[in-house]
Amino acid sequence: MMLNLSPNTQAILMLTAPLIAGRNPVTPDILSPSEYKRLARHLREIQKQPADLVSTDAAEVIRACISVIEEGRLHRLLARGFLLSQAYERWQTRAIWVVSRADSEYPARLKERLRENAPAVLYGCGDRHLLEYGGLAVVGSRHVDDALVDYTLLIGQTAARAGRMLVSGGAKGIDQAAMRGALEAGGRACGVLADSLERTAMNRENRNLLLDGQLVLISPYDPGAGFNVGNAMQRNKLVYALSDAALVVSSDLDKGGTWAGAVEQLDKLHLVPVYVRSAREGSPGLDALQKKGALVWPEPQDAEGLDAVFNPPLSTLIQPGLTLPEGKAQEPVGQTVAENPPAAELTSDVATSPSELLFVAVRRAMQELLKTPMKDSEIAAELNVTPAQTKAWLQRLVDEDVVQRSKKPVGYVVKQPNLFG
Numbered sequence: 001m002m003l004n005l006s007p008n009t010q011a012i013l014m015l016t017a018p019l020i021a022g023r024n025p026v027t028p029d030i031l032s033p034s035e036y037k038r039l040a041r042h043l044r045e046i047q048k049q050p051a052d053l054v055s056t057d058a059a060e061v062i063r064a065c066i067s068v069i070e071e072g073r074l075h076r077l078l079a080r081g082f083l084l085s086q087a088y089e090r091w092q093t094r095a096i097w098v099v100s101r102a103d104s105e106y107p108a109r110l111k112e113r114l115r116e117n118a119p120a121v122l123y124g125c126g127d128r129h130l131l132e133y134g135g136l137a138v139v140g141s142r143h144v145d146d147a148l149v150d151y152t153l154l155i156g157q158t159a160a161r162a163g164r165m166l167v168s169g170g171a172k173g174i175d176q177a178a179m180r181g182a183l184e185a186g187g188r189a190c191g192v193l194a195d196s197l198e199r200t201a202m203n204r205e206n207r208n209l210l211l212d213g214q215l216v217l218i219s220p221y222d223p224g225a226g227f228n229v230g231n232a233m234q235r236n237k238l239v240y241a242l243s244d245a246a247l248v249v250s251s252d253l254d255k256g257g258t259w260a261g262a263v264e265q266l267d268k269l270h271l272v273p274v275y276v277r278s279a280r281e282g283s284p285g286l287d288a289l290q291k292k293g294a295l296v297w298p299e300p301q302d303a304e305g306l307d308a309v310f311n312p313p314l315s316t317l318i319q320p321g322l323t324l325p326e327g328k329a330q331e332p333v334g335q336t337v338a339e340n341p342p343a344a345e346l347t348s349d350v351a352t353s354p355s356e357l358l359f360v361a362v363r364r365a366m367q368e369l370l371k372t373p374m375k376d377s378e379i380a381a382e383l384n385v386t387p388a389q390t391k392a393w394l395q396r397l398v399d400e401d402v403v404q405r406s407k408k409p410v411g412y413v414v415k416q417p418n419l420f421g
Contacts, residue, residue, distance in 0.1 A: 010051075036120050051102075096124065097123070100121050112367070134244040137168065137240055137246035153180065154181060159178075160185035162307065188213075190217075195219070195221060196225070233257050236261025239261065240271050247274075250279075250283065251286055252285050273295060275296065275298075366402075367402070369383075370413050373409050
């Protein structure tokens with residue numbers, strides 16, 4: 001029936017997707033992201049997967065899940081096979097693809113960085129391989145003046161000249177200006193949409209860019225879904241997770257999607273360095289983000305300058321007026337880790353963000369290093385740091401469920417992300 005959809009993905013879609021196939025969609029009582037997360041955890045605990053909910057033994061598996069989701073509700077959702085086939089046919093005619101966390105084609109960056117908080121289903125149009133490129137995220141307000149639009153166009157052009165993909169939310173204003181600047185300069189762009197993927201993908205201006213591999217559009221929401229404030233807020237983390245550094249061009253204070261996404265990144269996720277434009281005219285929103293640990297955008301003019309923002313020196317991460325312990329130099333993160341003061345040695349006066357941003361680099365290095373098991377002594381020697389520091393980092397990665405201890409052979413190894421949870 002739907003040869004390009006795995007059984008797991010079909011089940012996940014019936015459980016979580018509205019499956020909009022007409023002008024007057026009936027929105028069923030689909031599982032919310034948090035409900036699906038609980039169900040996925042439970043399925044793992046009983047050593048089952050979503051596809052088992054539509055197998056020959058489905059009734060037994062469904063009964064085993066009633067402590068998490070009401071049985072009748074599961075039956076109603078899983079009976080939507082015909083509606084799924086209609087929606088899938090519509091997506092195919094518009095060159096829209098769909099993947100779930102159960103698929104190997106699902107963006108590895110989202111699985112690795114967001115883990116079970118990555119969207120259960122992702123819709124898209126264009127070359128999905130672009131989602132693994134990383135790049136520069138540029139975000140900002142919808143309503144801005146022409147001068148700020150021109151400024152943002154130049155940022156996009158600089159990213160294109162540096163060979164960096166531009167990642168943004170595709171909204172009016174700053175988002176679209178950044179993407180347009182990159183695309184017009186021959187670069188690549190990824191738009192993470194909160195709504196209207198189908199309409200945007202069918203736009204005449206976008207079709208050739210999608211076909212030529214310059215543009216990829218994705219959304220965690222049904223391709224036919226309209227705008228929803230909550231969806232716009234929730235998709236922000238995907239913009240950051242798909243990038244390597246981020247620039248906030250403009251933001252309101254204490255309100256709006258741009259503010260919420262940047263605060264989540266600075267206070268909780270710590271996935272990438274976050275920069276803010278230096279606003280000579282003054283900006284309460286940008287000033288407040290800087291106080292939370294955002295860096296001042298250095299206004300790079302060429303590829304070399306832009307490359308530097310992806311690996312900011314530790315000295316730029318220390319807030320004004322804060323000091324390191326006496327005798328400790330502020331060295332670039334890009335130097336060997338042993339030359340930098342370990343996070344544990346920073347005084348309590350130092351803001352959290354510097355150590356957290358340093359640990360982002362440590363986490364990435366460990367994920368590359370520990371694809372095969374290594375002993376802690378071997379890791380310490382490879383990173384040129386003390387055994388005590390290595391053990392502290394490893395313990396945190398174990399606590400975060402990123403790394404696990406292996407018994408045969410003895411050592412530490414990256415924990416593979418769950419396929420559907």
